[in-house]
Amino acid sequence: MAKSKNFTVIKNHILTGISYMLPLIVGAGVCMALGQVIGRLIGAETLEIEGSLPWVLVQIGAWGLGLIVPVIAAAIAYSIADKPGIAPGVIIGFIANQIEAGFIGGILGGFLVGYLVRAIMKYIKVPKSLQGLMPVMIIPLLSITISGLIMYFVIGGPIAYLQNSLIGFLESMQGGSQFLFGGILGSMATFDFGGPVNKTMSMFADGLLVEGVYGPEAVKFVGSIIPPFGITISYFLTKNKYTKSEKESLKAAFPMGIAMITEGVIPIAARDLIKVVGSCVLGSFVAGGLIMTWGVEAPVPHGGLFVVPLFTNPWLFMAALGIGSVITGVTLSLWKKQVTEEDEAFDEMESNSVDDDAIVFTVEG
Amino acid sequence: MKIVGVAACTAGIAHTYIAREKLMKGAQARGHEIHVETQGTIGIENKLTQEQIQSADLVILAVDIKIGGEERFKNKKIVRVPTATVIKAPVQFMEKVEKELSVSK
Numbered sequence: 001m002a003k004s005k006n007f008t009v010i011k012n013h014i015l016t017g018i019s020y021m022l023p024l025i026v027g028a029g030v031c032m033a034l035g036q037v038i039g040r041l042i043g044a045e046t047l048e049i050e051g052s053l054p055w056v057l058v059q060i061g062a063w064g065l066g067l068i069v070p071v072i073a074a075a076i077a078y079s080i081a082d083k084p085g086i087a088p089g090v091i092i093g094f095i096a097n098q099i100e101a102g103f104i105g106g107i108l109g110g111f112l113v114g115y116l117v118r119a120i121m122k123y124i125k126v127p128k129s130l131q132g133l134m135p136v137m138i139i140p141l142l143s144i145t146i147s148g149l150i151m152y153f154v155i156g157g158p159i160a161y162l163q164n165s166l167i168g169f170l171e172s173m174q175g176g177s178q179f180l181f182g183g184i185l186g187s188m189a190t191f192d193f194g195g196p197v198n199k200t201m202s203m204f205a206d207g208l209l210v211e212g213v214y215g216p217e218a219v220k221f222v223g224s225i226i227p228p229f230g231i232t233i234s235y236f237l238t239k240n241k242y243t244k245s246e247k248e249s250l251k252a253a254f255p256m257g258i259a260m261i262t263e264g265v266i267p268i269a270a271r272d273l274i275k276v277v278g279s280c281v282l283g284s285f286v287a288g289g290l291i292m293t294w295g296v297e298a299p300v301p302h303g304g305l306f307v308v309p310l311f312t313n314p315w316l317f318m319a320a321l322g323i324g325s326v327i328t329g330v331t332l333s334l335w336k337k338q339v340t341e342e343d344e345a346f347d348e349m350e351s352n353s354v355d356d357d358a359i360v361f362t363v364e365g
Numbered sequence: 366m367k368i369v370g371v372a373a374c375t376a377g378i379a380h381t382y383i384a385r386e387k388l389m390k391g392a393q394a395r396g397h398e399i400h401v402e403t404q405g406t407i408g409i410e411n412k413l414t415q416e417q418i419q420s421a422d423l424v425i426l427a428v429d430i431k432i433g434g435e436e437r438f439k440n441k442k443i444v445r446v447p448t449a450t451v452i453k454a455p456v457q458f459m460e461k462v463e464k465e466l467s468v469s470k
Contacts, residue, residue, distance in 0.1 A: 008447075015375045016430040022376055023406060079431040195449070199375075261379050266453075302376070359454060359461050361446035 020075035029300035032061020033310030069106035080114025103207035179289035186288020189223025214297035228257025230328025260304035279331035287324025370425040377406035384448040391455025
Protein backbone atom coordinates (compact mmCIF):
# COMPACT_ATOMS: atom_id res chain seq x y z
CA MET A 1 0.00 0.00 0.00
CA ALA A 2 2.76 2.40 0.99
CA LYS A 3 4.49 1.66 -2.25
CA SER A 4 1.51 2.47 -4.41
CA LYS A 5 0.99 5.67 -2.44
CA ASN A 6 4.55 6.81 -3.20
CA PHE A 7 3.90 6.05 -6.81
CA THR A 8 0.78 8.21 -6.77
CA VAL A 9 2.71 11.08 -5.20
CA ILE A 10 5.43 10.90 -7.84
CA LYS A 11 2.85 10.66 -10.60
CA ASN A 12 1.13 13.74 -9.19
CA HIS A 13 4.35 15.74 -9.38
CA ILE A 14 4.96 14.70 -13.00
CA LEU A 15 1.37 15.48 -13.96
CA THR A 16 1.68 18.90 -12.35
CA GLY A 17 4.80 19.47 -14.43
CA ILE A 18 2.98 18.47 -17.58
CA SER A 19 -0.03 20.63 -16.78
CA TYR A 20 2.19 23.70 -16.58
CA MET A 21 4.09 22.70 -19.69
CA LEU A 22 1.09 21.98 -21.94
CA PRO A 23 -0.04 25.57 -22.71
CA LEU A 24 3.55 26.52 -23.47
CA ILE A 25 4.14 23.60 -25.79
CA VAL A 26 0.81 24.15 -27.59
CA GLY A 27 1.22 27.93 -27.93
CA ALA A 28 4.83 27.87 -29.05
CA GLY A 29 4.38 24.73 -31.18
CA VAL A 30 1.42 26.12 -33.08
CA CYS A 31 3.15 29.49 -33.53
CA MET A 32 6.14 27.74 -35.05
CA ALA A 33 4.01 25.57 -37.32
CA LEU A 34 2.00 28.63 -38.34
CA GLY A 35 5.20 30.36 -39.42
CA GLN A 36 6.12 27.36 -41.52
CA VAL A 37 2.70 27.21 -43.17
CA ILE A 38 2.70 30.93 -43.97
CA GLY A 39 6.25 30.59 -45.24
CA ARG A 40 5.27 27.78 -47.57
CA LEU A 41 2.30 29.80 -48.83
CA ILE A 42 4.24 32.94 -49.69
CA GLY A 43 7.40 31.18 -50.79
CA ALA A 44 9.73 28.85 -48.95
CA GLU A 45 12.71 31.19 -49.31
CA THR A 46 11.08 33.67 -46.89
CA LEU A 47 11.73 31.17 -44.08
CA GLU A 48 15.44 31.80 -44.57
CA ILE A 49 15.19 35.59 -44.50
CA GLU A 50 15.93 36.98 -41.09
CA GLY A 51 13.19 39.38 -40.02
CA SER A 52 10.49 38.17 -42.43
CA LEU A 53 7.13 37.36 -40.85
CA PRO A 54 7.38 33.56 -41.28
CA TRP A 55 10.94 33.59 -39.98
CA VAL A 56 9.96 35.59 -36.90
CA LEU A 57 6.96 33.34 -36.17
CA VAL A 58 9.16 30.25 -36.38
CA GLN A 59 11.70 31.98 -34.14
CA ILE A 60 9.09 32.87 -31.51
CA GLY A 61 7.92 29.28 -31.49
CA ALA A 62 11.45 27.92 -31.29
CA TRP A 63 12.40 30.25 -28.46
CA GLY A 64 9.23 29.25 -26.66
CA LEU A 65 9.86 25.54 -27.14
CA GLY A 66 13.35 26.07 -25.75
CA LEU A 67 11.69 26.89 -22.43
CA ILE A 68 9.80 23.62 -22.13
CA VAL A 69 12.44 21.85 -20.10
CA PRO A 70 12.99 24.71 -17.62
CA VAL A 71 9.22 25.05 -17.18
CA ILE A 72 8.59 21.37 -16.52
CA ALA A 73 11.54 21.23 -14.11
CA ALA A 74 10.30 24.32 -12.28
CA ALA A 75 6.72 23.04 -12.09
CA ILE A 76 7.81 19.68 -10.69
CA ALA A 77 10.01 21.40 -8.12
CA TYR A 78 7.10 23.70 -7.28
CA SER A 79 4.81 20.73 -6.86
CA ILE A 80 7.24 19.18 -4.38
CA ALA A 81 8.63 22.17 -2.51
CA ASP A 82 6.11 24.92 -3.22
CA LYS A 83 7.30 28.41 -4.16
CA PRO A 84 10.98 28.03 -3.14
CA GLY A 85 11.28 25.26 -5.74
CA ILE A 86 10.55 27.49 -8.72
CA ALA A 87 13.80 29.48 -9.05
CA PRO A 88 16.22 26.57 -8.71
CA GLY A 89 13.84 24.49 -10.84
CA VAL A 90 14.07 26.91 -13.77
CA ILE A 91 17.84 26.89 -13.53
CA ILE A 92 18.23 23.12 -13.33
CA GLY A 93 15.95 22.80 -16.34
CA PHE A 94 18.08 25.25 -18.27
CA ILE A 95 21.21 23.30 -17.32
CA ALA A 96 19.57 20.08 -18.47
CA ASN A 97 18.92 21.76 -21.84
CA GLN A 98 22.48 23.02 -22.12
CA ILE A 99 24.09 19.64 -21.50
CA GLU A 100 21.61 17.86 -23.78
CA ALA A 101 19.94 15.92 -21.01
CA GLY A 102 16.68 17.37 -22.36
CA PHE A 103 13.23 16.36 -21.26
CA ILE A 104 14.21 13.42 -19.05
CA GLY A 105 16.94 15.51 -17.50
CA GLY A 106 14.42 18.23 -16.79
CA ILE A 107 12.03 15.84 -15.06
CA LEU A 108 14.74 14.24 -12.92
CA GLY A 109 16.24 17.66 -12.25
CA GLY A 110 12.87 18.91 -11.05
CA PHE A 111 12.63 16.04 -8.58
CA LEU A 112 16.21 16.55 -7.47
CA VAL A 113 15.65 20.25 -6.80
CA GLY A 114 12.26 19.75 -5.20
CA TYR A 115 13.43 17.25 -2.61
CA LEU A 116 16.67 19.13 -2.07
CA VAL A 117 14.79 22.34 -1.25
CA ARG A 118 12.52 20.40 1.08
CA ALA A 119 15.55 18.91 2.84
CA ILE A 120 17.23 22.30 3.18
CA MET A 121 14.08 23.78 4.69
CA LYS A 122 13.86 20.89 7.12
CA TYR A 123 17.45 20.41 8.23
CA ILE A 124 19.18 23.76 7.97
CA LYS A 125 18.33 25.95 10.92
CA VAL A 126 19.44 29.55 11.10
CA PRO A 127 19.27 32.04 13.97
CA LYS A 128 16.12 34.09 14.01
CA SER A 129 17.95 37.24 12.93
CA LEU A 130 18.95 35.52 9.70
CA GLN A 131 15.54 34.00 9.04
CA GLY A 132 14.82 36.53 6.33
CA LEU A 133 17.87 35.33 4.42
CA MET A 134 16.55 31.79 4.19
CA PRO A 135 14.16 32.18 1.23
CA VAL A 136 16.05 34.84 -0.70
CA MET A 137 19.61 33.70 -0.19
CA ILE A 138 20.31 30.40 1.53
CA ILE A 139 17.75 28.13 -0.13
CA PRO A 140 18.31 29.37 -3.69
CA LEU A 141 22.09 29.42 -3.38
CA LEU A 142 22.44 26.00 -1.79
CA SER A 143 19.84 24.25 -3.91
CA ILE A 144 21.08 25.70 -7.18
CA THR A 145 24.73 25.00 -6.47
CA ILE A 146 24.26 21.47 -5.22
CA SER A 147 21.70 20.36 -7.79
CA GLY A 148 23.59 22.10 -10.61
CA LEU A 149 26.80 20.28 -9.74
CA ILE A 150 24.98 16.95 -9.48
CA MET A 151 23.27 17.53 -12.80
CA TYR A 152 26.49 18.50 -14.56
CA PHE A 153 28.86 15.93 -13.12
CA VAL A 154 26.70 12.97 -12.12
CA ILE A 155 23.34 12.42 -13.78
CA GLY A 156 23.57 14.70 -16.82
CA GLY A 157 26.02 12.58 -18.82
CA PRO A 158 24.23 9.23 -18.59
CA ILE A 159 20.85 10.85 -19.33
CA ALA A 160 22.20 12.64 -22.39
CA TYR A 161 23.72 9.38 -23.58
CA LEU A 162 20.47 7.45 -23.09
CA GLN A 163 18.47 10.16 -24.77
CA ASN A 164 20.76 10.39 -27.78
CA SER A 165 20.88 6.65 -28.27
CA LEU A 166 17.09 6.43 -28.07
CA ILE A 167 16.72 9.14 -30.69
CA GLY A 168 19.42 7.55 -32.81
CA PHE A 169 17.60 4.22 -32.56
CA LEU A 170 14.28 5.77 -33.58
CA GLU A 171 15.81 7.57 -36.53
CA SER A 172 17.60 4.47 -37.76
CA MET A 173 14.42 2.40 -37.81
CA GLN A 174 12.98 1.53 -41.20
CA GLY A 175 10.18 -0.33 -42.96
CA GLY A 176 8.78 -3.19 -40.94
CA SER A 177 10.23 -2.24 -37.58
CA GLN A 178 8.98 1.30 -38.10
CA PHE A 179 5.49 0.00 -38.77
CA LEU A 180 5.65 -2.23 -35.72
CA PHE A 181 6.90 0.60 -33.53
CA GLY A 182 4.15 2.95 -34.75
CA GLY A 183 1.61 0.18 -34.27
CA ILE A 184 2.64 -0.44 -30.68
CA LEU A 185 2.60 3.27 -29.90
CA GLY A 186 -0.80 3.64 -31.55
CA SER A 187 -2.19 0.71 -29.56
CA MET A 188 -0.87 2.22 -26.35
CA ALA A 189 -2.43 5.58 -27.14
CA THR A 190 -5.79 3.91 -27.66
CA PHE A 191 -5.71 1.03 -25.20
CA ASP A 192 -7.28 2.60 -22.10
CA PHE A 193 -8.96 5.67 -23.63
CA GLY A 194 -6.96 8.36 -21.87
CA GLY A 195 -5.89 6.26 -18.89
CA PRO A 196 -2.40 5.58 -17.52
CA VAL A 197 -1.17 3.59 -20.54
CA ASN A 198 -2.24 6.43 -22.83
CA LYS A 199 -0.57 8.97 -20.58
CA THR A 200 2.68 7.00 -20.55
CA MET A 201 2.71 6.91 -24.33
CA SER A 202 1.77 10.57 -24.40
CA MET A 203 4.70 11.53 -22.19
CA PHE A 204 7.06 9.50 -24.34
CA ALA A 205 5.81 11.33 -27.43
CA ASP A 206 5.99 14.75 -25.75
CA GLY A 207 9.55 14.02 -24.63
CA LEU A 208 10.58 13.18 -28.17
CA LEU A 209 8.79 16.27 -29.47
CA VAL A 210 11.02 18.42 -27.29
CA GLU A 211 14.00 16.69 -28.87
CA GLY A 212 12.69 17.39 -32.36
CA VAL A 213 11.31 13.93 -33.19
CA TYR A 214 7.73 14.49 -34.33
CA GLY A 215 6.50 11.11 -35.63
CA PRO A 216 5.28 9.56 -32.34
CA GLU A 217 3.29 12.70 -31.60
CA ALA A 218 1.31 12.16 -34.81
CA VAL A 219 0.70 8.57 -33.71
CA LYS A 220 -0.65 9.91 -30.43
CA PHE A 221 -3.15 12.05 -32.35
CA VAL A 222 -4.37 9.16 -34.43
CA GLY A 223 -4.56 6.79 -31.47
CA SER A 224 -6.56 9.27 -29.43
CA ILE A 225 -9.04 10.08 -32.17
CA ILE A 226 -9.70 6.62 -33.63
CA PRO A 227 -11.86 5.24 -30.77
CA PRO A 228 -14.60 7.89 -30.97
CA PHE A 229 -14.51 7.99 -34.78
CA GLY A 230 -14.39 4.22 -35.18
CA ILE A 231 -17.25 3.65 -32.76
CA THR A 232 -19.29 6.32 -34.53
CA ILE A 233 -18.76 4.54 -37.85
CA SER A 234 -19.78 1.27 -36.25
CA TYR A 235 -22.91 2.92 -34.85
CA PHE A 236 -23.99 4.07 -38.29
CA LEU A 237 -23.27 0.62 -39.74
CA THR A 238 -25.26 -1.25 -37.11
CA LYS A 239 -27.51 1.00 -35.06
CA ASN A 240 -29.30 -1.96 -33.50
CA LYS A 241 -26.14 -2.90 -31.64
CA TYR A 242 -26.12 0.22 -29.49
CA THR A 243 -28.35 1.07 -26.52
CA LYS A 244 -30.23 4.35 -26.15
CA SER A 245 -27.82 5.77 -23.62
CA GLU A 246 -24.85 4.70 -25.71
CA LYS A 247 -26.33 6.73 -28.51
CA GLU A 248 -26.48 9.71 -26.16
CA SER A 249 -22.88 9.15 -25.05
CA LEU A 250 -21.79 9.02 -28.65
CA LYS A 251 -23.30 12.45 -29.29
CA ALA A 252 -20.77 13.83 -26.82
CA ALA A 253 -17.95 11.40 -27.61
CA PHE A 254 -17.72 12.27 -31.31
CA PRO A 255 -17.17 16.04 -30.96
CA MET A 256 -14.81 15.33 -28.07
CA GLY A 257 -12.94 13.05 -30.44
CA ILE A 258 -12.49 15.91 -32.91
CA ALA A 259 -10.76 17.77 -30.10
CA MET A 260 -8.65 14.67 -29.38
CA ILE A 261 -10.34 13.77 -26.11
CA THR A 262 -10.82 10.01 -26.07
CA GLU A 263 -12.55 9.60 -22.72
CA GLY A 264 -16.02 10.21 -24.14
CA VAL A 265 -16.17 6.62 -25.34
CA ILE A 266 -15.64 5.11 -21.89
CA PRO A 267 -19.36 4.68 -21.14
CA ILE A 268 -19.74 2.83 -24.45
CA ALA A 269 -16.68 0.69 -23.83
CA ALA A 270 -17.85 -0.21 -20.32
CA ARG A 271 -20.63 -2.54 -21.49
CA ASP A 272 -18.56 -4.40 -24.03
CA LEU A 273 -15.02 -3.84 -22.87
CA ILE A 274 -13.09 -6.53 -24.72
CA LYS A 275 -14.83 -6.00 -28.05
CA VAL A 276 -14.56 -2.23 -27.98
CA VAL A 277 -10.96 -2.13 -26.79
CA GLY A 278 -10.02 -4.94 -29.15
CA SER A 279 -11.37 -3.30 -32.28
CA CYS A 280 -10.07 0.15 -31.32
CA VAL A 281 -6.58 -1.18 -30.69
CA LEU A 282 -6.64 -3.01 -34.01
CA GLY A 283 -7.55 0.20 -35.87
CA SER A 284 -4.95 2.25 -34.04
CA PHE A 285 -2.25 -0.35 -34.56
CA VAL A 286 -2.65 -0.14 -38.32
CA ALA A 287 -3.02 3.64 -38.35
CA GLY A 288 -0.02 4.17 -36.03
CA GLY A 289 2.09 1.90 -38.21
CA LEU A 290 1.04 3.75 -41.36
CA ILE A 291 1.86 7.12 -39.80
CA MET A 292 5.38 6.08 -38.88
CA THR A 293 6.01 4.45 -42.28
CA TRP A 294 4.58 7.38 -44.22
CA GLY A 295 6.61 9.87 -42.22
CA VAL A 296 3.69 11.92 -40.93
CA GLU A 297 4.89 14.30 -38.24
CA ALA A 298 3.08 16.48 -35.70
CA PRO A 299 5.05 19.42 -34.34
CA VAL A 300 2.32 20.13 -31.74
CA PRO A 301 1.25 17.92 -28.84
CA HIS A 302 -2.45 18.71 -28.66
CA GLY A 303 -5.32 20.41 -30.45
CA GLY A 304 -7.19 17.63 -32.23
CA LEU A 305 -8.17 17.89 -35.87
CA PHE A 306 -7.87 21.69 -35.74
CA VAL A 307 -4.09 21.57 -35.86
CA VAL A 308 -3.76 18.81 -38.47
CA PRO A 309 -3.06 21.37 -41.25
CA LEU A 310 0.16 22.15 -39.39
CA PHE A 311 1.45 18.58 -39.70
CA THR A 312 3.89 17.33 -42.29
CA ASN A 313 1.75 15.38 -44.78
CA PRO A 314 -1.66 16.28 -43.36
CA TRP A 315 -3.48 14.33 -46.09
CA LEU A 316 -1.59 11.17 -45.26
CA PHE A 317 -2.53 11.73 -41.63
CA MET A 318 -6.20 11.97 -42.59
CA ALA A 319 -5.82 8.84 -44.69
CA ALA A 320 -4.31 6.92 -41.76
CA LEU A 321 -7.05 8.22 -39.48
CA GLY A 322 -9.72 7.19 -41.98
CA ILE A 323 -8.28 3.72 -42.53
CA GLY A 324 -7.87 3.12 -38.80
CA SER A 325 -11.39 4.36 -38.00
CA VAL A 326 -12.97 2.20 -40.70
CA ILE A 327 -11.07 -0.87 -39.50
CA THR A 328 -12.26 -0.18 -35.96
CA GLY A 329 -15.82 0.51 -37.04
CA VAL A 330 -16.22 -2.54 -39.28
CA THR A 331 -14.54 -4.89 -36.81
CA LEU A 332 -16.69 -3.64 -33.97
CA SER A 333 -19.90 -3.91 -35.96
CA LEU A 334 -19.13 -7.49 -36.98
CA TRP A 335 -18.09 -8.42 -33.45
CA LYS A 336 -20.76 -6.74 -31.37
CA LYS A 337 -24.07 -8.44 -30.63
CA GLN A 338 -27.53 -7.01 -30.99
CA VAL A 339 -28.84 -5.09 -28.00
CA THR A 340 -31.20 -7.00 -25.71
CA GLU A 341 -33.45 -5.68 -22.97
CA GLU A 342 -30.91 -6.72 -20.41
CA ASP A 343 -28.39 -4.46 -22.09
CA GLU A 344 -30.74 -1.50 -21.89
CA ALA A 345 -31.10 -2.20 -18.18
CA PHE A 346 -27.31 -2.17 -17.80
CA ASP A 347 -27.33 1.57 -18.32
CA GLU A 348 -29.57 2.13 -15.31
CA MET A 349 -26.89 1.01 -12.89
CA GLU A 350 -24.31 3.33 -14.34
CA SER A 351 -22.80 4.35 -11.05
CA ASN A 352 -22.60 0.89 -9.51
CA SER A 353 -20.68 -0.89 -12.20
CA VAL A 354 -17.28 -0.44 -10.63
CA ASP A 355 -15.54 -2.87 -8.32
CA ASP A 356 -15.51 -1.43 -4.82
CA ASP A 357 -11.78 -2.06 -4.48
CA ALA A 358 -11.15 0.10 -7.54
CA ILE A 359 -12.28 3.13 -5.58
CA VAL A 360 -9.18 4.32 -3.81
CA PHE A 361 -8.76 7.51 -1.86
CA THR A 362 -6.83 8.76 1.15
CA VAL A 363 -8.24 10.45 4.20
CA GLU A 364 -6.19 13.13 5.93
CA GLY A 365 -6.79 15.12 9.08
CA MET B 366 -22.76 16.53 5.60
CA LYS B 367 -21.60 19.84 4.28
CA ILE B 368 -18.85 19.28 1.75
CA VAL B 369 -16.49 21.53 -0.17
CA GLY B 370 -14.35 20.21 -2.98
CA VAL B 371 -11.74 21.09 -5.56
CA ALA B 372 -11.44 19.48 -8.99
CA ALA B 373 -8.28 19.71 -11.11
CA CYS B 374 -6.92 17.44 -13.85
CA THR B 375 -3.70 17.48 -15.82
CA ALA B 376 -4.72 19.29 -18.98
CA GLY B 377 -7.31 21.35 -17.10
CA ILE B 378 -9.79 21.59 -19.95
CA ALA B 379 -12.23 18.70 -19.72
CA HIS B 380 -11.89 16.28 -16.82
CA THR B 381 -11.71 19.05 -14.27
CA TYR B 382 -15.22 20.10 -15.15
CA ILE B 383 -16.63 16.60 -15.61
CA ALA B 384 -15.23 15.72 -12.18
CA ARG B 385 -16.92 18.77 -10.66
CA GLU B 386 -20.27 17.84 -12.15
CA LYS B 387 -20.03 14.20 -11.11
CA LEU B 388 -18.86 15.07 -7.64
CA MET B 389 -21.84 17.35 -7.15
CA LYS B 390 -24.23 14.76 -8.56
CA GLY B 391 -22.81 12.02 -6.37
CA ALA B 392 -22.91 14.08 -3.21
CA GLN B 393 -26.40 15.40 -3.87
CA ALA B 394 -27.64 11.90 -4.60
CA ARG B 395 -26.47 10.94 -1.12
CA GLY B 396 -28.15 14.00 0.39
CA HIS B 397 -25.13 16.17 1.07
CA GLU B 398 -24.69 19.87 0.52
CA ILE B 399 -21.68 20.48 -1.72
CA HIS B 400 -19.71 23.29 -3.33
CA VAL B 401 -16.95 22.50 -5.79
CA GLU B 402 -14.26 24.79 -7.13
CA THR B 403 -12.39 24.06 -10.36
CA GLN B 404 -8.76 24.79 -11.01
CA GLY B 405 -8.37 24.36 -14.74
CA THR B 406 -5.83 25.81 -17.12
CA ILE B 407 -7.99 28.92 -17.24
CA GLY B 408 -7.51 29.46 -13.49
CA ILE B 409 -9.85 29.12 -10.51
CA GLU B 410 -13.59 29.13 -11.17
CA ASN B 411 -16.47 28.84 -8.73
CA LYS B 412 -14.03 29.78 -6.00
CA LEU B 413 -14.99 28.50 -2.58
CA THR B 414 -15.85 31.21 -0.10
CA GLN B 415 -14.41 31.47 3.37
CA GLU B 416 -17.81 30.67 4.91
CA GLN B 417 -18.31 27.59 2.76
CA ILE B 418 -14.95 26.22 3.81
CA GLN B 419 -15.47 27.11 7.44
CA SER B 420 -18.82 25.41 7.74
CA ALA B 421 -17.79 22.31 5.78
CA ASP B 422 -17.47 18.97 7.56
CA LEU B 423 -15.39 17.45 4.83
CA VAL B 424 -13.06 18.49 2.01
CA ILE B 425 -12.90 16.37 -1.13
CA LEU B 426 -9.93 17.00 -3.41
CA ALA B 427 -10.55 15.30 -6.75
CA VAL B 428 -7.18 16.29 -8.14
CA ASP B 429 -4.42 14.79 -10.28
CA ILE B 430 -2.00 17.68 -9.80
CA LYS B 431 -0.83 20.11 -7.17
CA ILE B 432 -3.52 22.70 -6.55
CA GLY B 433 -3.35 26.26 -5.31
CA GLY B 434 -4.60 27.36 -1.91
CA GLU B 435 -4.53 24.01 -0.16
CA GLU B 436 -3.64 25.78 3.10
CA ARG B 437 -7.26 26.96 3.22
CA PHE B 438 -8.23 23.46 4.30
CA LYS B 439 -5.84 23.22 7.23
CA ASN B 440 -7.29 21.27 10.16
CA LYS B 441 -10.11 19.92 8.00
CA LYS B 442 -10.77 16.32 7.19
CA ILE B 443 -9.56 15.84 3.63
CA VAL B 444 -10.38 13.05 1.18
CA ARG B 445 -7.98 12.93 -1.74
CA VAL B 446 -8.96 11.05 -4.88
CA PRO B 447 -8.00 10.96 -8.58
CA THR B 448 -10.49 12.65 -10.90
CA ALA B 449 -10.96 9.38 -12.79
CA THR B 450 -12.47 7.65 -9.75
CA VAL B 451 -15.03 10.38 -9.19
CA ILE B 452 -15.92 10.46 -12.86
CA LYS B 453 -16.37 6.69 -13.07
CA ALA B 454 -18.48 6.10 -9.98
CA PRO B 455 -19.57 9.25 -8.18
CA VAL B 456 -22.33 7.76 -6.06
CA GLN B 457 -20.39 4.67 -5.14
CA PHE B 458 -17.43 6.85 -4.24
CA MET B 459 -19.57 8.93 -1.89
CA GLU B 460 -20.97 5.81 -0.26
CA LYS B 461 -17.50 4.47 0.35
CA VAL B 462 -16.36 7.79 1.80
CA GLU B 463 -19.31 7.79 4.19
CA LYS B 464 -18.51 4.25 5.27
CA GLU B 465 -14.82 5.01 5.76
CA LEU B 466 -15.51 8.15 7.78
CA SER B 467 -17.98 6.51 10.12
CA VAL B 468 -15.44 3.73 10.75
CA SER B 469 -12.54 6.06 11.45
CA LYS B 470 -14.58 8.29 13.73
